Amino acid sequence: MLYKIVQYNPTTKILIWKITESFDEFFSQVILKEKTLERLQSMKSEVHQRAFLSVRKLLQEAGHNDLQLHYDEFGKPHLENETHISITHSFDFSAIILSDENVGIDIELRREKVILIAEKFVDESEFRFLDKEKKEDYVSRLTVIWGIKEAIFKIRNEKGISFKDHIFVAPFEMKDQKTKALLTFANLNIEFDVCFEEIEDYTLVYAFQKGNQ
Ligand SMILES: CC(C)(COP(=O)(O)OP(=O)(O)OC[C@H]1O[C@@H](n2cnc3c(N)ncnc32)[C@H](O)[C@@H]1OP(=O)(O)O)[C@@H](O)C(=O)NCCC(=O)NCCS
Structure with missing residues (x-):
C-alpha cells in the first residue's frame, strides 16, 4: 500500500x-x-x-x-x-x-548488527559525536550514517569510493532529521544536504548534492 x-x-x-x-x-x-x-x-x-x-x-x-x-x-x-x-x-x-536536483535515497532496517560493522564505515570524526553507551540512539545514528553513505554513493556512482575514508557526516541528533555530509574524492569536495526519518523499524535517508560537479 x-x-x-x-x-x-x-x-x-x-x-x-x-x-x-x-x-x-x-x-x-x-x-x-x-x-x-x-x-x-x-x-x-x-x-x-x-x-x-x-x-x-x-x-x-x-x-x-x-x-x-x-x-x-x-x-x-x-x-x-x-x-x-x-x-x-x-x-x-x-x-x-x-x-x-541530483538526489539519492536509501531505506534500511535498523538492526543491532550495524554495531558490529561500524568500524568499516564510520570515520573517527563521526565516532566523536556518537555515544556508544546509549544503545538505541547509537543504532539509530549508525543506521542514519550508513544510509547517508549509501545515498551519496548512489548519486556519485564512482568506483573506488570508500564509505569510511571519503564520505564524512556532520554531527547530528536524531531529532534534527537533517544534517550535512561531505564527499572528498578524486580531488573534489562535494557537499550534500541530508534528510532522515524513522519509519516503523526502518530509517529513510535522502541526500541532495550541492553544486554541479
Ligand atoms: C548499489 C548500492 C548502492 C545499492 O544499495 P542497497 O542498499 O544494496 O540496495 P537498495 O535497495 O537501497 O538500492 C537498490 C537500488 O539502487 C539502484 N542502484 C543500483 N546500482 C546503482 C548505482 N551504481 N548507482 C545508483 N543507484 C544504483 C537501483 O535502482 C537498485 O534497485 P533496482 O535495481 O531494483 O531498481 C549498493 O549495493 C552498493 O554497491 N553500495 C556500495 C557498497 C560499498 O561501497 N560499501 C562499502 C561498505 S564499507
Missing part, C-alpha cells in the same frame, strides 16, 4: 510503499517492458520480486511507468525526462525520490 508521499519542495517528491501485496496483486497492476520482465523472472526470491514490483507501483503513482525507466551499465536508474530518480528497497518498504 502507498504509505506516504512527501512533497519536499516544488521539484522534489519522495514516495514510500509498504509492501503488503502478493506477487499476483502487484503483477496485475503494473505495466512492464520486456527487459524488466526478464529481470523479474531471473530474481530468485519472491521478496525481491515484490519489492521490485512495488517500485513500479510507486513510479505509476508519480505519473511515470516502467517504460520510461532505464538503467545504465552501473545499475543506476534514469528516467526518460530530465528528472533525477533514485530507488531503494528493504524487506517491507520501498521508496523512490524524484527531483530536479
Whole structure:
C-alpha cells in the first residue's frame, strides 16, 4: 500500500510503499517492458520480486511507468525526462525520490548488527559525536550514517569510493532529521544536504548534492 508521499519542495517528491501485496496483486497492476520482465523472472526470491514490483507501483503513482525507466551499465536508474530518480528497497518498504536536483535515497532496517560493522564505515570524526553507551540512539545514528553513505554513493556512482575514508557526516541528533555530509574524492569536495526519518523499524535517508560537479 502507498504509505506516504512527501512533497519536499516544488521539484522534489519522495514516495514510500509498504509492501503488503502478493506477487499476483502487484503483477496485475503494473505495466512492464520486456527487459524488466526478464529481470523479474531471473530474481530468485519472491521478496525481491515484490519489492521490485512495488517500485513500479510507486513510479505509476508519480505519473511515470516502467517504460520510461532505464538503467545504465552501473545499475543506476534514469528516467526518460530530465528528472533525477533514485530507488531503494528493504524487506517491507520501498521508496523512490524524484527531483530536479541530483538526489539519492536509501531505506534500511535498523538492526543491532550495524554495531558490529561500524568500524568499516564510520570515520573517527563521526565516532566523536556518537555515544556508544546509549544503545538505541547509537543504532539509530549508525543506521542514519550508513544510509547517508549509501545515498551519496548512489548519486556519485564512482568506483573506488570508500564509505569510511571519503564520505564524512556532520554531527547530528536524531531529532534534527537533517544534517550535512561531505564527499572528498578524486580531488573534489562535494557537499550534500541530508534528510532522515524513522519509519516503523526502518530509517529513510535522502541526500541532495550541492553544486554541479
Ligand atoms: C548499489 C548500492 C548502492 C545499492 O544499495 P542497497 O542498499 O544494496 O540496495 P537498495 O535497495 O537501497 O538500492 C537498490 C537500488 O539502487 C539502484 N542502484 C543500483 N546500482 C546503482 C548505482 N551504481 N548507482 C545508483 N543507484 C544504483 C537501483 O535502482 C537498485 O534497485 P533496482 O535495481 O531494483 O531498481 C549498493 O549495493 C552498493 O554497491 N553500495 C556500495 C557498497 C560499498 O561501497 N560499501 C562499502 C561498505 S564499507
